[in-house]
Amino acid sequence: MKWNAIRAALILLCQLSLIFLLQSCQTAPAPPEVEQALRQEQDLWRAGASIYAPEDYQKYRGLLATARKFFEQEELKIGYFRNYDKVKKDFTAILAEGERIQKLVEDKKASLAGEIVTRKKDLLARYETLNTLSLELSQRTLSRKQLAQADVLFREIDRFLEKGNYDEARSRLGPIDSLLNQAENILRQQLERYMSQEEIARWKKLAERAVEKSRSANQLVILVSKLERKLVVYRGGEPVKSYEVGLGFNGLSDKLHAGDNATPEGEYRVIKKVSPSKFGKALLINYPNEEDIKRFNEAKKKGYLTASSRIGGLIEIHGGGKDGLTQGCVALDDPEMEELFRMIPVGTPVTIVGTTDPNNKIIAILRREQK
Amino acid sequence: MKNLMKLSVLGLVVVFLFTSCAKQPTQQIDEAKAAIAAVEAAKGNIYAKDELKKLNDDLQAALDEVNAQSKKLFKKYGKAKEMLAKVKTDAEAVKALIPARIEEAKNAALTAQNEAKAAFDEAKALLDKAPKGKGTKADIEAMKADLAGLEAQLTEVQTAIDGEDYFGAKDKALSIKDKAAAIAEQVKAAIAKVKK
Numbered sequence: 001m002k003w004n005a006i007r008a009a010l011i012l013l014c015q016l017s018l019i020f021l022l023q024s025c026q027t028a029p030a031p032p033e034v035e036q037a038l039r040q041e042q043d044l045w046r047a048g049a050s051i052y053a054p055e056d057y058q059k060y061r062g063l064l065a066t067a068r069k070f071f072e073q074e075e076l077k078i079g080y081f082r083n084y085d086k087v088k089k090d091f092t093a094i095l096a097e098g099e100r101i102q103k104l105v106e107d108k109k110a111s112l113a114g115e116i117v118t119r120k121k122d123l124l125a126r127y128e129t130l131n132t133l134s135l136e137l138s139q140r141t142l143s144r145k146q147l148a149q150a151d152v153l154f155r156e157i158d159r160f161l162e163k164g165n166y167d168e169a170r171s172r173l174g175p176i177d178s179l180l181n182q183a184e185n186i187l188r189q190q191l192e193r194y195m196s197q198e199e200i201a202r203w204k205k206l207a208e209r210a211v212e213k214s215r216s217a218n219q220l221v222i223l224v225s226k227l228e229r230k231l232v233v234y235r236g237g238e239p240v241k242s243y244e245v246g247l248g249f250n251g252l253s254d255k256l257h258a259g260d261n262a263t264p265e266g267e268y269r270v271i272k273k274v275s276p277s278k279f280g281k282a283l284l285i286n287y288p289n290e291e292d293i294k295r296f297n298e299a300k301k302k303g304y305l306t307a308s309s310r311i312g313g314l315i316e317i318h319g320g321g322k323d324g325l326t327q328g329c330v331a332l333d334d335p336e337m338e339e340l341f342r343m344i345p346v347g348t349p350v351t352i353v354g355t356t357d358p359n360n361k362i363i364a365i366l367r368r369e370q371k
Numbered sequence: 372m373k374n375l376m377k378l379s380v381l382g383l384v385v386v387f388l389f390t391s392c393a394k395q396p397t398q399q400i401d402e403a404k405a406a407i408a409a410v411e412a413a414k415g416n417i418y419a420k421d422e423l424k425k426l427n428d429d430l431q432a433a434l435d436e437v438n439a440q441s442k443k444l445f446k447k448y449g450k451a452k453e454m455l456a457k458v459k460t461d462a463e464a465v466k467a468l469i470p471a472r473i474e475e476a477k478n479a480a481l482t483a484q485n486e487a488k489a490a491f492d493e494a495k496a497l498l499d500k501a502p503k504g505k506g507t508k509a510d511i512e513a514m515k516a517d518l519a520g521l522e523a524q525l526t527e528v529q530t531a532i533d534g535e536d537y538f539g540a541k542d543k544a545l546s547i548k549d550k551a552a553a554i555a556e557q558v559k560a561a562i563a564k565v566k567k
Binding site: 042045046065068069134135141142144145146147148149151152153155156159160168246249321323325 | 421424425431432435439508509512513515516517518519520521523524539542543545546547549550
């Protein structure tokens with residue numbers, strides 16, 4: 001009886017030991033926060049935490065490494081002695097810190113993106129001004145190359161911003177600025193005279209003299225204003241007809257020599273009516289006049305022109321279309337040229353000026369840019 | 372007393388054996404580092420960013436393990452050696468992935484370059500045949516000049532490809548393609564204006 005009781009007790013003890021052993025061998029599941037934190041660390045790195053929050057990210061990684069170490073040590077223990085409470089607590093805290101860093105990174109990126117977008121907006125406004133200015137000119141080829149290149153870079157910025165590649169996006173701002181400066185310099189060289197009040201006053205005087213001539217002799221006078229691309233016929237001091245005109249490829253410049261594609265400025269007269277000409281009907285003017293010859297010779301003397309340079313000639317008011325880009329002539333649409341041709345006799349004074357408007361569109365556009 | 376002396380000496384020998392025989396796995400460390408450097412040299416920082424980051428993390432974990440063991444009385448570098456061997460094997464596998472990725476990026480850049488060139492050529496062809504009628508001549512001249520600007524940018528795409536900056540080349544090429552398409556649309560609008 002006694003032995004039976006001892007045997008039963010031993011069997012029970014063995015069974016309990018077995019249960020204990022089985023429980024000890026069972027692996028308690030690791031807290032899900034461990035895996036989450038490891039994934040979070042990868043996500044943070046991908047989001048650019050090492051760039052946008054380097055110190056916080058470094059500390060976070062330190063905390064993560066320590067927590068991992070503790071977790072690994074805990075995993076080495078036999079199941080019964082394993083306790084994940086601290087592991088769970090540590091990793092929960094790490095996840096919270098990771099979320100904080102994630103937000104910090106997002107805020108910094110948003111701020112950087114905002115900064116880039118603002119600078120891009122400023123540059124875009126400048127680009128629009130220069131683009132308008134360039135397209136306003138008769139020689140629309142000016143600065144187009146630089147503006148087209150800037151346009152491509154603007155598009156690149158949009159692509160980089162979309163991908164969240166802010167460093168690349170930012171790196172395009174400088175080159176755009178430089179291209180716009182180049183474009184502006186090219187345009188300024190051409191347009192400086194149109195911003196000079198002295199030059200405008202001189203042109204105005206020429207125009208007033210033309211109108212006065214028309215009034216005093218009650219004769220027809222042609223006045224061409226290059227910037228406005230207008231040809232106005234005066235009779236008795238009053239405008240009787242107005243036409244839109246096209247100019248040379250380099251029409252806003254004052255003609256100095258053959259091949260410069262510029263339209264001359266000054267006081268001329270019609271010396272021949274040509275019909276038919278290469279461009280429909282034409283009124284040939286007496287370019288070069290005495291003043292042009294003087295200016296050409298001075299330029300040559302000062303070495304601005306080569307010895308082989310010629311002054312050029314055959315400047316006409318002709319048909320062919322006001323949209324034409326001439327080699328220096330003034331072009332009208334054919335029906336209007338027909339009308340002008342009928343109206344204008346040989347000997348009619350022709351005055352060509354840059355502009356008479358002290359608030360001309362170039363000044364207006366540049367003022368808009370300055371704002 | 373004599374026995375006690377013997378036991379002490381034996382004990383010291385055992386302790387010495389346990390502490391000094393386990394040497395730091397410097398060779399494995401060097402090999403793992405060299406394998407990662409080879410990934411970097413193969414442009415892993417561009418074409419296998421995520422994998423390179425993981426390799427560096429794993430190396431750091433292995434080095435931490437070496438460091439932890441080196442402070443212990445009874446050093447066991449077995450786990451660290453396994454970790455380092457895995458870093459080396461993984462690095463070699465990542466390095467093997469890179470040429471295909473470079474090829475893929477190169478092909479994408481070349482495709483984008485061809486698309487940009489095609490868009491450019493289309494705009495140019497349209498401009499060449501555009502009727503220089505009323506109201507379009509000056510516009511056409513402006514667009515020709517715009518295309519000249521794009522041509523310069525196309526050269527930059529080739530420069531980027533030559534410099535193996537395939538991602539940069541692709542982005543630039545696609546931007547050029549967009550701009551060329553915009554110019555082609557302007558040309559079409561100018562042609563339509565003449566037809567009216």
